Amino acid sequence: MKKSFCFRGSAAKRAGRTPMADWCVFCDIARRAPASTTALLYSDDKVVAFQDINPSAFRHYLVIPIEHIPTVKNLQRTNEDHQLVSHMVKVGKDLLSQDAPESEEHRFGFHQPPFNSIDHLHLHCLALPFIPSWRQVKYTPLGPLGGFIDVEKLLEKIKPETEVYSQ
Template sequence: MAGAPSQCVFCQKASNPTPATLLHSDDKVIAFQDIRPAAFSVCVRPPAFGEFSADLPLCNPRNAAFWHYLVIPVQHIPTVNDLRRGEEDYALVSHMLGVGRTLLQRDAPQAKHRFGFHQPPFNSVDHLHLHCFGLPFTPKWKFVKYLSLGPLGFIEAEKLLEKIKPS
């Protein structure tokens, strides 16, 4: 990862992944659960059980399923501001979104999904990362961190793709 800061936590994770914590890995991106999830469900519905029932023993906070994943490029890209209109960046972000959608369809098919990126100065890590949520946000106040605030704050993945779509 030429040019990547040695202290970048996501570069370290991408170059030295722990297979047990990875949800997805390929030559372009890796995906893993956010360490501070903003969205989770306390009622887990394994596919084998069919329809959800509040009577299931799985419906308690000890068995919460967290649906807040991050998809990051293996190559160091600091922020959305470093992406350019063109085929290469468009293909990368499209791939990131595809991986996120696949993971949430598998793990949280009944939940509404949301995908997006923090924009500077509100990004916490200077390594591009796609947030993938199975809603709702829990606790509910955490949604504030993911508000779309125009050129600042959070940008939906589809909106970013529109901005960088090749001409």
């Protein structure tokens, strides 16, 4: 079995980050491995974006960090993680505004374990309607069970704590 290189920087050494397993399809996409045929819609030094292989909506894109971060559970209340997710959202919104300007409703979020299909953080960027309509179930929060977490809720959860200094 082929082993794929995973972009693991210093952030991977922080608590909650784990090295990738023997193989990660999203790491192959992010590093543009020869075996990957996925066409990138966007790329920079932090993230790449591409169409979902099994779209659930009129437009359905994934934005993934180049660094291997397994799931939303590995994100922490740090400026770095908050800025990364904010950047992922900006990329997704920009793509949808270019490719689906007629869509009046968008949804942005992440599946939470055990409901995530791939252990590499990926933001779902959806220009609705869902196609077919029953697919909306996959993108619904399930309360204490997890399910899908809206990006705004996640950003609030990982927002860095600000220190208040008294004088």
